[in-house]
Amino acid sequence: MNFKIFKPVFAFAMAVSVHFSAQTEAPKYSYTEAFKPFFYKNNGTETRSASGQPGHHYWQNSADYVLNATLNDGKNEISGSAEITYTNNSFDDLGFLWLQLDQNLFKKDSRGNAVIPLGGSRNGAKGQAFDGGYTIKSIEIISANGKNLKTTPKYTITDTRMQIDLPQELKSKGGVIKFVVNYSFVSPNYGSDRMGVEPTKNGKIFTMAQWFPRMCVYDDIMGWNTLPYLGAGEFFLEYGNITANLTVPANQYVVASGELLNPKDVYTNDQIKKWEAAKNSDKTVIIRSAAEANAGEKTSSATKTWKFKIENTRDFAWASSSAFILDAAKINLPSGKKSLAISAYPVESDGNAAWGRSTEYTKSSIENYSKRWFEYTYPTAVNVAGNEGGMEYPGIVFCHMNSKGADLWGVTDHEFGHNWFPMIVGSNERMFAWMDEGFNTFINSISEKDFNKGEYYVPKSLQQMSFAFNSDQMEPVVTAPDNLKERNLGFLAYYKPGAGLQMLRDNILGEERFDKAFREYIKRWAFKHPTPEDFFHSMENVAGEDLSWFWRGWFINKWKIDQAVKGVTYKNGDFTKGAIIKVENIGQLPMPVNMDIKFKDGTTENVQLPVEIWKRNSEWSFEVPTKKEIVSVQLDPKGTLPDANVSDNTFKMTGTTVAEKIDLKEFTGNFSSKQIPLKVTTTVENDQLMLQATGQPKIPLAYEGEGKFGFEMAGLEFQFTKDRKGFTLNQGGKKFEFTKD
Numbered sequence: 001m002n003f004k005i006f007k008p009v010f011a012f013a014m015a016v017s018v019h020f021s022a023q024t025e026a027p028k029y030s031y032t033e034a035f036k037p038f039f040y041k042n043n044g045t046e047t048r049s050a051s052g053q054p055g056h057h058y059w060q061n062s063a064d065y066v067l068n069a070t071l072n073d074g075k076n077e078i079s080g081s082a083e084i085t086y087t088n089n090s091f092d093d094l095g096f097l098w099l100q101l102d103q104n105l106f107k108k109d110s111r112g113n114a115v116i117p118l119g120g121s122r123n124g125a126k127g128q129a130f131d132g133g134y135t136i137k138s139i140e141i142i143s144a145n146g147k148n149l150k151t152t153p154k155y156t157i158t159d160t161r162m163q164i165d166l167p168q169e170l171k172s173k174g175g176v177i178k179f180v181v182n183y184s185f186v187s188p189n190y191g192s193d194r195m196g197v198e199p200t201k202n203g204k205i206f207t208m209a210q211w212f213p214r215m216c217v218y219d220d221i222m223g224w225n226t227l228p229y230l231g232a233g234e235f236f237l238e239y240g241n242i243t244a245n246l247t248v249p250a251n252q253y254v255v256a257s258g259e260l261l262n263p264k265d266v267y268t269n270d271q272i273k274k275w276e277a278a279k280n281s282d283k284t285v286i287i288r289s290a291a292e293a294n295a296g297e298k299t300s301s302a303t304k305t306w307k308f309k310i311e312n313t314r315d316f317a318w319a320s321s322s323a324f325i326l327d328a329a330k331i332n333l334p335s336g337k338k339s340l341a342i343s344a345y346p347v348e349s350d351g352n353a354a355w356g357r358s359t360e361y362t363k364s365s366i367e368n369y370s371k372r373w374f375e376y377t378y379p380t381a382v383n384v385a386g387n388e389g390g391m392e393y394p395g396i397v398f399c400h401m402n403s404k405g406a407d408l409w410g411v412t413d414h415e416f417g418h419n420w421f422p423m424i425v426g427s428n429e430r431m432f433a434w435m436d437e438g439f440n441t442f443i444n445s446i447s448e449k450d451f452n453k454g455e456y457y458v459p460k461s462l463q464q465m466s467f468a469f470n471s472d473q474m475e476p477v478v479t480a481p482d483n484l485k486e487r488n489l490g491f492l493a494y495y496k497p498g499a500g501l502q503m504l505r506d507n508i509l510g511e512e513r514f515d516k517a518f519r520e521y522i523k524r525w526a527f528k529h530p531t532p533e534d535f536f537h538s539m540e541n542v543a544g545e546d547l548s549w550f551w552r553g554w555f556i557n558k559w560k561i562d563q564a565v566k567g568v569t570y571k572n573g574d575f576t577k578g579a580i581i582k583v584e585n586i587g588q589l590p591m592p593v594n595m596d597i598k599f600k601d602g603t604t605e606n607v608q609l610p611v612e613i614w615k616r617n618s619e620w621s622f623e624v625p626t627k628k629e630i631v632s633v634q635l636d637p638k639g640t641l642p643d644a645n646v647s648d649n650t651f652k653m654t655g656t657t658v659a660e661k662i663d664l665k666e667f668t669g670n671f672s673s674k675q676i677p678l679k680v681t682t683t684v685e686n687d688q689l690m691l692q693a694t695g696q697p698k699i700p701l702a703y704e705g706e707g708k709f710g711f712e713m714a715g716l717e718f719q720f721t722k723d724r725k726g727f728t729l730n731q732g733g734k735k736f737e738f739t740k741d
Contacts, residue, residue: 001193001234001418001437002390002399002411029585029618034559039548042533047220052538053524059089060528063215064240070247070303071320073204076197079184082212083142085240087176090218093169097177098224102210103185104160105192105229106132111159112192112230121486122389123231125188134213136162137182144170144177153179160229162213181213190387192231195317198387198401200346202293203252203322207386207398210235214315217428219529227430232481232489234429234436235422237314239527244308248320251300253288255326255344256318257395258310259379266304278328279340284359287326290347296322310378310395312527314426317393319384325350329359331366333375339366345385346401354404358383361412361451368447369420372515374522376419383412392418406456413451414444425525432532433481433489434555438497445502461639462499463646467700469496470560470644477555478532499642500554506640507592508550508611509543517542549611553589561641562587564648565595565633566619575629582621583609583635587644590614596637599628606637647687664689666724667709671738673729680738691718 044050046057069080088094105112105124108131116124125132136157141149145168154165170177187206190196195209210229217225217236225236246254254266263272271287278285300322310316323346331339343358350356362383370376378395385401390411397415399408417440421427427435448457468474468491475484477497484492505514521530521538530538536551553559566582583593593609605626613620635649643649664684672679679694682701689709692698701709707720717730726739 001392002414027588029588029590029614031590031614031616031618034549034553034588034590035615037548039552040533040537045220048531048534050537051541052521052534052536054528058528059091059220061089061215061218061238062087062240063238065212065242065244065316067212067242067244067316068247069211069244071206071208071249071252073206073249073252076187076189076204076206077184078187078208078211080212081180081182083178083180084213084215085176085178086170086215086238087174088170088172088218089174090220091172092223093172093175094166094218095169096166097164097170098216098218098226099162099164099181099213100216100229100235101134101136101157101160101162101213102229102235104133104157105231106130106188111228115230115482117486121231123192123486125192126190128189130186130188132186132188135184136213137184138180139164139182140180141167142178142180144168145175158228161216161226183213185211187211193389194391195398196387200321200323200348200401202296202346203298205319205321205323205346205384205386205401207317207319207384207388209315209317209391209393209398211317217529221531225428225430227480227482229430230482232433232486233431234433234481235315236428236430236529237426239312239314239426241311242309242313242316244316244318245305246308246318246320247303247305249300249322250302250304251297251322252304252320253322253324253326253344254306254318254320255324255342255382255384255396256306256308257313257316257378257382257393258308261307261309262305266306275328279330279338281329282332282363284327284329284343284356287328288324290325290350293323293325293347298322312377313394314423315393317396317398319344319382319386319396319398321346323347325355327359329363331363331370331376331381333367333370335375337375339376339378340380341366342380342382343384344382349385349401349404351404354408355385355401358385358399358408358412361409362416364451365413365416365447366419368450369417369443372446373420373443373519374424374526377424378419381416381419383416390415392416392423394419394423409451409456410444410448413447414440417443417447420522424527425522426527426529428529428531430482431480432478433493434477434497435530435532435535437493438477438495439501441494441498442501445498462502462642463636463639465495465499466561466642466644466646469499469642474558476558497555500550503554503591503641504539504547504550507594508547509545513543549590557588559588560644561589561591562644563591563593563635563641564645565635565651568630568633568651568653571623576627578626579624579630580621581607581624581633582619584619585614585617591641593620594636594640596634597624597626598631598634599626600631601628603628645686645688667720670741671727672741673736673738675736679741 047055049055064085066083069078141151156163187197195207198205215238274287324344326344328342331341341359341362345355362381366376366381382396384398386398388398391398392415399411403411421439422429422436429436477492517539520542540547564584566584569580571577590611592611595607597605630653632652668682670681681692683690689701690698691701699711709718718727720727729736
């Protein structure tokens with residue numbers, strides 16, 4: 001799912017949801033706490049090895065579906081049946097089954113609606129006067145444990161879950177049950193940013209997801225996983241094969257997860273020829289043009305049935321519209337196999353600056369991830385323009401129809417990255433959003449560099465995110481998405497875990513060892529259900545490192561990174577005999593040390609120290625064997641760590657003394673402007689200049705030299721006058737003059 005945050009406007013910077021409160025006194029570093037043993041709570045079992053692999057008796061249940069659905073485009077209604085074949089591979093006999101009824105989120109009395117705050121939410125039906133949810137018309141068991149039954153079971157619906165009581169227990173180690181659920185529901189216009197109905201000049205676009213009853217996961221960790229669907233927490237699903245027969249008005253075109261089985265029934269001969277051409281073309285081939293979409297019938301009383309199949313999948317989604325432009329190109333996979341990139345979008349989204357490049361983006365994204373991490377497994381990859389900000393399903397994603405340029409590339413790459421996490425590596429999104437969103441955000445950061453020689457790549461320093469990562473308002477990363485403030489979801493599910501993997505790759509393991517371990521984790525858990533400990537174990541065993549200190553600090557707790565240069569002295573007062581540098585670990589989370597030493601002759605030496613220097617020390621002094629005079633020593637010169645306080649990261653020398661200190665108190669006071677009705681106050685707290693607009697939370701300002709401070713995340717600069725009685729606010733090229741009251 002896509003989760004955009006931060007726009008470079010001053011008002012938003014002041015009201016940004018993470019509340020940039022003054023930093024409280026941070027707990028001191030304890031090396032015994034950071035490196036204490038017994039991090040892992042679970043030893044290896046028969047189902048999950050301590051090495052991070054599935055155990056020798058690992059089991060997983062499966063669910064196959066035959067889905068039949070009819071779209072009433074006038075009522076926005078789906079009527080359907082789901083024939084489910086469920087296989088119990090566990091060691092337990094099962095007396096009942098649990099299913100997910102996600103459409104019940106849109107009932108007026110749902111738990112999800114009950115937790116939507118007064119200020120609104122991206123979850124739910126977004127203000128639509130709507131009482132949705134499933135109508136379960138009937139349930140029939142066809143067979144169980146090898147015997148035909150033809151019986152109607154008792155079932156109980158509780159919010160977004162349904163329990164079906166079985167007339168006889170489903171046997172362990174391979175017992176199979178087949179049953180049919182007949183149902184209907186009306187789609188919301190905006191379904192929790194995951195599905196919906198969007199009007200266009202050539203007809204509605206229906207993006208259909210969470211549209212059929214799905215089996216809950218039964219596993220060796222929790223048994224039945226039955227957390228309700230509240231909107232923020234996503235999904236945890238069994239794997240299997242899905243066949244779907246989708247009946248829609250004859251003027252509409254359908255795209256879906258998987259392979260179209262009956263193209264001759266739904267496309268013209270000319271369109272089929274274009275499909276065949278696209279399968280062999282690295283360039284985008286137009287299947288149905290904008291002119292055809294404009295000239296096409298807007299309504300139809302006749303219907304067509306589109307038949308699709310996808311194998312080894314956890315879900316199925318689809319889209320239908322008379323408005324679709326369709327184009328496609330082949331995807332080249334490392335094994336020599338081919339897949340097909342497809343885009344479906346309305347004329348409102350057409351153009352090379354917008355969705356005209358969607359198939360190019362899709363093709364590049366799939367090829368890149370297949371080469372770097374694990375080969376894509378589905379026959380098609382479909383990008384659909386709808387009203388969702390961005391949402392992912394196996395082989396198909398929904399992105400906003402108004403996206404274009406860098407935004408469209410970014411959301412396309414992000415949503416297709418989800419085909420690795422969690423479509424291939426099937427983690428529990430309802431509990432551990434960071435294991436799909438965070439991992440995906442991480443691989444997106446690499447893909448961005450790779451695409452078209454970095455066409456949209458913008459270097460990002462993790463240091464820029466430190467104010468958010470170190471905010472006391474944040475919950476730990478491992479917090480379930482329904483258990484944290486919605487405003488924090490972007491940081492804690494996406495950015496902070498993504499940054500964690502980036503630091504692990506760049507600062508701790510190195511690119512080669514990290515990539516090998518990460519690829520092995522994906523391979524081991526492809527189409528299976530890993531837990532956080534499975535990931536932690538796997539990375540450690542392949543890389544050959546004890547990383548418990550890092551998992552403990554960055555993911556389990558919300559420990560801060562804060563390193564400092566305490567002092568630089570020359571040996572015996574003579575720089576030709578070398579220098580002694582003292583560093584300190586102030587924050588609770590230790591990290592390896594990376595520093596640049598700049599010399600008076602213009603040269604620079606990089607020094608790196610392992611994390612082990614902090615295993616029994618909070619301060620560490622070491623000798624640099626140099627004969628040159630030092631100008632400065634700077635920790636983390638490339639900003640690869642979100643250090644909580646960068647003011648002590650650089651030590652500047654004049655001879656043997658620190659140079660260029662400033663008195664932050666000179667910059668404090670109350671300021672106002674005649675240009676805009678805004679009053680601000682600057683204060684010093686914990687050696688940090690803080691700025692607060694009236695009625696808004698405080699933000700930290702970073703000193704940039706010569707009287708200038710910045711708030712980089714929002715693109716704000718504050719240039720103080722020499723007498724410190726005023727400053728100029730520069731935001732996006734606009735300047736506002738402030739004077740001290």
